[in-house]
Amino acid sequence: MQRLRKLFSITAVRLTILYSLLFGATALGLIFYVTAGTVKILKQQVTVSINEELKELSEIYEELGLNSTISALEVRSRAPGANLYIVSNPAGQILAGNVLDLETGVMNKIGWTYHPFSYTRFDNSKKDELLALARIVELPNGMRLLIGRDIGEPEKFRHLIFNALALALGSMVTLGVLAWFFVGRRILKRVDSVAHSTDRIMSGDRDERLPISGSGDEFDRLSNRLNSMLDRINLLDEGLKQVSDNIAHDLKTPLTRIRNTVEASLVTRNNNSKHREALENVLTESENLIKTFNALLMISQVESGSTTAQMKQQNLSEIIKDIVELYEPAAEEQNFELRSDIASGLIVNGNRELLSQMISNLIDNALKYGKSVDSDQSSIRIEATLSGGNVSVSIADHGAGIPEGANGKVLQRFFRLEQSRSLPGSGLGLALVNAIAKMHFATLTLGDNKPGLNVGINFPSINNSV
């Protein structure tokens, strides 16, 4: 029972059964229709030929009388392949004709015989029971005349058609069921092998791939797609693993510092000011940790695109001007000159908060790492222009810049250049800038300002990005 139910749950099996039933019913209907049609046509032929015969005989009878009619019957009944002719008295006793014997009671009713009746021909030595249809008329002198036609041949023909059709349709149904069974079984086998591979992948075998038969059929196409999807997932997974390794490593350091501070402070006895100092240290460290976490979350939120929904047209000129204004006093205090050349009315599609944060991070970086090596007065140049429909922003300093080969790495989370490790920072600033740029479909370039760093952000034309 369980097995049967399982069998029925397979689509191929259910389809097979459904189609067999439908096909069988149609075939049966077809057989009956064809045979019924054949019978009808044959009966019509019989009727027509008997009626014609009767008409000819009655003409002879009217013109020449009964004797001529009977002799005409005699002639006709001897002709090869002749119809049946019987002349009988009112009691049904055969007086003349070419029939030796026939089913009793046939002669009693005037008119058409409704069903084929059996009879034996005069000249038939084999005494076979033959079948015929006939019409019986009453002659003016009370005698009865039967004109009939053998339907043995048509009946055989009908049987033949019925048998042929039944055989053809029966074998078609059988073949169909068999075909369905094998096709279904093959599909089932493929599905099973795919399911098997999926199980293995789910149980941790990352390198397992769905089987490909090489025939290029729809299963292969599907498997190919799924396999490339698995490759992509693996790649993303690798990236994620690397990131979480980084995070684990980079968060361990401040956590260790916190732990050590607390431990050392617990060992120190009765020293309130020392304890206080330790607590303040712990507070600062944990606040930095929270900041790092927030920055990480921010990056992943931006990367996952969950902030994309709030994108709308923004006046980038105003956004940059506001940030420059925010930083201007701080820059001046650190002996930086903020020079800005911002074309007005630059429109991009984006998120004000994130765009502000991007520019802010870049100016932060320039202030931190862009100190001029050979003069007291450093400068940061911020430009925003429209060229060929694209809005491009550049933020350039004259600091040490990024050494060749590290260009790609500085965009990674937690990556910090050797020379900047002593400065405060989390190594997440540029990673966030990169994520925000990507979210805005902007390209980020890190150029050499000779000396210094020139960060360029190229926004797509607003018509294209919408």
Add this chain to the structure above:
Amino acid sequence: MHILIIEDDKQAAEYLVNALDEAGHNVDHAKDGELAFVMCDSSEYDVLVVDRMLPKMDGLSLLKKLRARGDMTPALILSALGQVDDKVEGLRSGGDDYLTKPYAFSELLARIEVLSKRKIVDDADTLISVCDLKLDRLSHKVFRGETKILLQPREFRLLEYLMKNAGKVVTRTMLLEQVWDYHFDPQTNVIDVHISRLRGKIDKEFEFPLLHTIRGKGYILQKDSVD
């Protein structure tokens, strides 16, 4: 100040109740939204501190229901959700301020004080004065005593915010949010320099300073020094 803390986490609630009590406030605690709704009906509070995720009735629904009832008690929403649209949603539901967990207690305290109903300055007042410092919100003119002080537009807004909340501590984050409308923390301490510029204009060359820095917390505008 009479404060109602609506927070389901027992430890967090205990910490808040103790710390606010220490700061001299009268604190009640409700552990779910429905209880808070009843408590708001029976007593008068100056500020509500609402956790966003609450059993029975969440923080935003509670605020919506309170506002629908005509209860306009200022509310500070605490939440682990920190995205900009989460904040917008929180403020739309009737919250007056939004703070993301984990937060510094000093930040929370400063925000509660600023939210309190007992505002010194009515939003409708065109003229704000603190001691001998006067600010006209219509003509955008600022005087210290008889001396006219010229301010940049942003400096004017900064001073306006500080004067509106005179006598209360305002944090750097609050200034960034309220004066500049930024919800991120710039790494460079940009606010301090803006304050010191403002201080150069309103305090320098005058008898006594009005704008004070409170180390590790923020700034306060008042006659007397705090330390």
